[in-house]
Amino acid sequence: MANLPRKELFHLPQGLIYLDGNSLGPLPVGAAERVQKVMAGEWGDELIRAWNTADWINLPLRVGNQIAQLIGVREGSVATGDTLSIKVYQALAAGLRMRPERRVIVSDDGNFPTDLYMAQGLLDTIDKGYELRLPTPEDVESAITDDVAAVMLTHVDYRTGRLHDMAAITARAHEAGAVMIWDLAHSAGAVPVDLVACNAEFAVGCTYKYLNGGPGAPAFIYVRPDIVEGLQPALAGWLGHEVPFAMELTYRPAMSTERMRVGTPPILQLAVLEEALHAWEGIDMGDLRAASIALTGRFIDEVEARCPQLALITPREPARRGSQVSFAFEHGFAAMQALIDRGVIGDFREPDVMRFGFTPLYLDEDDVIAAAAIIEEVIVKELWRDAKYQAKSRVT
Ligand SMILES: *Cc1c(COP(=O)(O)O)cnc(C)c1O
Numbered sequence: 171m172a173n174l175p176r177k178e179l180f181h182l183p184q185g186l187i188y189l190d191g192n193s194l195g196p197l198p199v200g201a202a203e204r205v206q207k208v209m210a211g212e213w214g215d216e217l218i219r220a221w222n223t224a225d226w227i228n229l230p231l232r233v234g235n236q237i238a239q240l241i242g243v244r245e246g247s248v249a250t251g252d253t254l255s256i257k258v259y260q261a262l263a264a265g266l267r268m269r270p271e272r273r274v275i276v277s278d279d280g281n282f283p284t285d286l287y288m289a290q291g292l293l294d295t296i297d298k299g300y301e302l303r304l305p306t307p308e309d310v311e312s313a314i315t316d317d318v319a320a321v322m323l324t325h326v327d328y329r330t331g332r333l334h335d336m337a338a339i340t341a342r343a344h345e346a347g348a349v350m351i352w353d354l355a356h357s358a359g360a361v362p363v364d365l366v367a368c369n370a371e372f373a374v375g376c377t378y379k380y381l382n383g384g385p386g387a388p389a390f391i392y393v394r395p396d397i398v399e400g401l402q403p404a405l406a407g408w409l410g411h412e413v414p415f416a417m418e419l420t421y422r423p424a425m426s427t428e429r430m431r432v433g434t435p436p437i438l439q440l441a442v443l444e445e446a447l448h449a450w451e452g453i454d455m456g457d458l459r460a461a462s463i464a465l466t467g468r469f470i471d472e473v474e475a476r477c478p479q480l481a482l483i484t485p486r487e488p489a490r491r492g493s494q495v496s497f498a499f500e501h502g503f504a505a506m507q508a509l510i511d512r513g514v515i516g517d518f519r520e521p522d523v524m525r526f527g528f529t530p531l532y533l534d535e536d537d538v539i540a541a542a543a544i545i546e547e548v549i550v551k552e553l554w555r556d557a558k559y560q561a562k563s564r565v566t
Pocket of ligand 1: 254
């Protein structure tokens, strides 16, 4: 693990311990310069020519190939763009069309709301009597019956950090004849995933969390190469067309994962993301995982020893958790505000969850211990009682 952490690659403000990279990764050092270059040298001087001269048109694919390496899939099998909500919609819509006789989707009641909302919106639009089945995360496997069209799950639970068994659930879905869709929002850049070994049809994820692409960075979608050519995109955008500039009146999908592209890509965000992904060069995901487990394990030990008031809701067993640690605490919101005020940034999720993300790219054991000491002070001295920590903003 000689090459971790790589703090020098990120802008990390002095005196701050950033435990929220699972929500928004920090600014990569090269990003500002890169944006400046794209703005002045490409957009500014080249204007529309830059689509060719700076190869903007292939930037989504180039970035997709960088992400493909991180999630262990083949070059050309990952498309980037839009938001994760859109990519969830595309994957589910395409998955349902692969099983036209079936009417059930299985997810779980720990899933991130937007994934469920997008599914509900899609099912309302299709209006063919679909059922969205939402068992608890523990009961997912038994909910996968032989009438299930698609299983759509988030690998790492955003609230608790619990990790689904990707291989076992995918095997169960396939055994029942269902299509498998994994949301890797809290996995890409956090835990190794083996989509190829488990043979899942789809995976989607975002890039502003552990991949540090910045607020609003584009999402990604993986499609298993052998099913691409039969796939019917629900969002038949012109840049997913086989020949966009033929300007044909009828949609013909690209003969690759590029058919999951929709409209004009966000070039500035993609440039930042391409720059951010350089931070992963030479990183072995196994090493990263070992470092992550060491950090989360140490954090659990330190906080539990110092703050019996906090109840761990993340699995204690390392193999069953992602790269975050969450504690339930009745006054969690105010406590998190008090922590942020003292330079320890995590976040709060309803109803009472204090969430801390661990990112071995720029955190080490000293950070963990320093954070635990500040948490102890806030909890044991009840510093969260101060009136100024009670008011909620729109984003928590
Ligand atoms: C963060 C997250 C999202 C966010 O979706 P956006 O469309 O990018 O806002 C969606 N799903 C999951 C599971 C997430 O963790």
